[in-house]
Amino acid sequence: MIYDGAAPADSGVPRTGGVPLAPAGFTWPVCGSSCGGPLQFFAHLPVEDGVLSVFVCQNDPGACDFWDAASGANRVFVFPSEGLLPVTVPKTGATLLPATSAIRIHVVTTDLDETDEFDETDEDGVMPDAYDLARSDWQREPGERFGKQREVLGSLGGSPSYLEDDRLPACPSCAGPMEFAAHLEEGISSSTAMNLGGQLGYVFVCRACREGAFLTD
Template sequence: MKTTLMIYDGPAPADSDAPRTGGVPLAPAGFDWPLCGCGGPLQFFAHLPVEDGVLSVFLCQNDPGACEFWDASSSANRVFLFPREELRPVAVPEAGLALLPATSAIRTHVVTLDPEEADDDEDIELGAYDVARQGWNREPAERFGKQREVLGSLGGSPSYLEDDRLPACPSCTGTMEFAAHLEEGIARETAMNLGGQLGYVFVCRTCRKGSFLTD
């Protein structure tokens, strides 16, 4: 079993095309900044290049806790799957909380768990992502205490999420595919506000639409 962890890798340019949290979104020409049902702009959280495009994740932070950004069916979050070609920085709204306070680079780290060895490890009950995340502060020894460096993971399966919470695509009604976990981050200055919860990003690759929810 392989888990691709996303690890905090210091500051990044705001318009980088590499994996990052914060900065400005890169989108095709004609893209309009998404608005929440409250009327304010959604805050851009993450730019995540994947095999068939780029996932862009937005959540409402205009009045934290007032808009249900944790609900996959809410207008307080939005996920887009853009093609990689001809992406450009999007003009940032002048009002509202549209950007994170800092742009953070992400590097990926693949953790391989041997199922035969895991059979005798009670931690396997936690799920592949949870085991990989916990292992980040144990091996090697110098990583101890650095679990907050983990910003989530790409691909795999959603951790501790019941089947009845898997979102359906609003266009084709099919069950969306899990794409990524998101963690709040390493420090208040760079963190994504997820209400202290683990975030889940889903996508319908056929319709190129996504959704977001928290645990």
């Protein structure tokens, strides 16, 4: 997912920031960890079978466990693709990012034989991380410039880089394992960034139950 400039706040394109689009009657989620304030809207991510809408508590960063999928300090909603409307924003609380950033999807195909920044396997025989390879390859695409790697806003699909198996969330409805959906990076600059504590954000879904989960690592 590559930064693609500013976007209208209520755009239906993939984006970070702006206002959420949701079915009629949707109520803005609040933090269930400790502060009880409204969550901040992070991202609108259209996927093949709907839209993922990501919210994270930022009312007092660090006070609520926004990095924990089970804390109540974040929410991921799985909406249908059709019939979504801009949601009324609460008048108080840290609810919106400073800027709305459009995302374009760029497919990177990596040839390990031509990748000189990584060995094919490490000393334990583990293959290099696919997400890191894709980010590195994007930096070397034509038009290279200083800070280009900061344009990477995450990825859709694949597998969760660096996340330990014991942190993979279970669906709160069926208790089954959730499917990895996306990485989130903080953003290209302080004026557009999500606060992820300097970490990667991970979005998971249970498509059967229409449930989502978020955590950082």
